Amino acid sequence: MFISVPVRASMVDIPPNARWSTNGITVAGGNGQGNGSHQLSCPLGLYVDDEQTVYVADQNNHRIVEWKPGTTDGTVVAGGNGAHQLNQPLDVIINRESDSLIINEWRNRRVVRWxxxxGTCGETVISNISCFGLTMDNNRSFYVVDLQEHEVRRYKIGDTQGTVVADGNGAGNRLD
Known part of the structure; x- marks a missing residue:
């Protein structure tokens, strides 16, 4: 099954005439599918911090892997450890204020702060949600794509229900 994950917008302005090299370099994985420290299995979401460290939601290995610039092996920073397991993480972002990872777990139907x-385990911040993608704005609100409900919800600090900010009228091709 092919799953596409939306890419988050950058805070950097990219000029309309910008060009990228056609020869990229591998910064995470690249050693075939697997569960070794130099491998990934169905990587989906990623986040790059200010130090160019890459955090990858390694879905089939049930973990978040950190890849420092220039390294050939990643470090598991969330999940991958039995009882304190993630279950198919799809996306990861960083909350700088709390110095934590915010992870959405597909199979556990929740968003956790790790x-x-x-960190040896995460704390559930949003539960019972079919979260497919997430981001955070400058006001520390989370925006969560709920695949099952066909909507995007905003969660402010302490909010458990969230507010629908896009769709909310079920599946369909209308603009509402």
């Missing part, structure tokens, strides 16, 4: 440093 400490970036020395």
């Amino acid at each position: 400490p970036r440093r020395n």
Whole structure:
């Protein structure tokens, strides 16, 4: 099954005449599918921090892997450890204020906050949601794509229900 994950917009203005090299370099994985520290299995979401560290939601390995610039092996920073497991993470972002990873888990139907440093388990911040993608704005609100409900919801701090900001009228091709 092919799943496409939306790419988040950057805060950097890209000029309309910008051109990229046609020869990219591998910065994470690239050693075939697997569960080794140098491999990924169905990587979906990713986040790049200010230090150019890449965080990858490694879906089939049930983990988030951190890849520092210039390294050939990743470090598991969330999941991948038995009882404190993620279940098919699809996306990851960083909350700078709390220095934590925000991860959406497909099979557990939740969004969790996982400490970036020395974290051994996550805390559920949104539950019972078919989350497919997420981002955070400058006001610290989460925006969550709910695939099952065909909508995008905004969650402010302390909010458990969220507010529909896009769609909310079920599946269809109308603009509402």
